[in-house]
Amino acid sequence: MSDINGERLLADLRTLAAIGGLPDGGVDRLAWSEHDLAGRRWFAERMGEAGIEARVDAALNVFGHLPGMAAPMARSPPSKCCAPSPSLAIR
Numbered sequence: 477m478s479d480i481n482g483e484r485l486l487a488d489l490r491t492l493a494a495i496g497g498l499p500d501g502g503v504d505r506l507a508w509s510e511h512d513l514a515g516r517r518w519f520a521e522r523m524g525e526a527g528i529e530a531r532v533d534a535a536l537n538v539f540g541h542l543p544g545m546a547a548p549m550a551r552s553p554p555s556k557c558c559a560p561s562p563s564l565a566i567r
Contacts, residue, residue, distance in 0.1 A: 488522065491518070492515060492518060492519070495511055495514050495515045495518060496509070496511030496512070496514075496515065516532075516536065516538050519538050520532075520538050523538075523540045527542070527543075528540040528541065528542055529541040529542070529543060
């Protein structure tokens with residue numbers, strides 16, 4: 477049995493797809509664009525809501541860290557999460 481809530485997962489994917497969503501159903505979140513950064517912010521906020529600490533590296537990859545664990549447990553895909561400067565980060 478899975479602990480994954482399928483309805484919530486699909487709702488989250490639809491919400492993320494709406495960030496930079498196109499009328500034809502595609503998504504445009506070019507690296508470093510406002511939509512890209514908004515997607516990263518959304519991802520980090522969802523992590524926070526789940527009790528996961530969002531960490532951002534120099535390339536603005538978003539990593540999830542569960543307090544008490546040594547290694548990150550999740551990260552956003554590199555092709556979708558690069559930005560030029562930490563000052564533009566998800567804050």
